[in-house]
């Protein structure tokens with residue numbers, strides 16, 4: 001494994017801080033992906049094996065494990081492999097997947113980036129849940145690699161935001177204002193083109209999700225700064241006061257108020273590609 005350098009460690013720490021605030025304020029719909037997993041799962045005894053790529057701090061994987069434990073009969077052993085290069089996410093993950101609740105799960109967490117990960121194991125389910133954004137130019141190769149790592153009845157699930165998600169506007173605005181950050185980021189529509197080019201068939205389910213951005217409008221709020229960092233995918237303290245106002249204006253122009261919350265749309269979609 002290639003160890004992260006000092007810059008990467010700093011980036012992982014910043015990403016972890018902002019993703020924690022993001023998760024708390026995200027009106028996320030994890031159920032669609034869970035339902036698709038249950039619909040397509042057709043395992044052969046003795047084992048159901050899952051690979052989670054970019055597992056993050058584990059919030060979703062806990063739900064996946066709980067769902068699969070209810071779905072599969074006692075004759076199956078659940079094997080769950082997570083790939084997560086961020087050391088702080090891995091720490092949270094290992095705390096969340098509490099050994100006493102998950103004693104019957106054969107869990108392994110790998111610290112590599114997926115591009116550096118290798119196994120000869122085969123999986124029933126491989127999922128990239130909101131993680132393929134971070135592997136630019138490797139998407140096609142990673143889909144091909146995933147298809148090879150699936151069992152005969154296996155399937156790949158890819159969850160990503162769709163083009164209309166406000167976060168793409170804020171990320172690109174940050175880049176235009178500062179000359180730094182990302183000028184391109186993967187969206188589900190682009191992912192569909194990549195999978196089309198590979199000649200693979202798939203099913204896509206679209207659904208709405210929202211983010212409560214109230215904190216971003218609070219002066220001198222560290223949580224608000226962390227959330228804005230996520231919307232920039234960079235350090236928002238690089239923005240001048242005037243540039244910050246422009247970012248807030250962009251968010252404000254997309255807000256709908258509900259139950260005292262300032263919600264912006266982050267629509268998402270989940271794609272299933274069967275082997």
Ligand SMILES: C[S@@+](CC[C@H](N)C(=O)[O-])C[C@H]1O[C@@H](n2cnc3c(N)ncnc32)[C@H](O)[C@@H]1O
Pocket residue numbers: 053054055056057058059060083084085086089112113114115128129130131134135
């Ligand atoms: C938006 S988070 C999603 C976390 C989790 N799947 C979820 O839905 O909450 C993206 C994750 O991808 C991970 N990631 C980034 N680059 C990666 C790579 N090259 N290989 C594997 N994971 C990566 C990040 O560390 C982060 O945990």
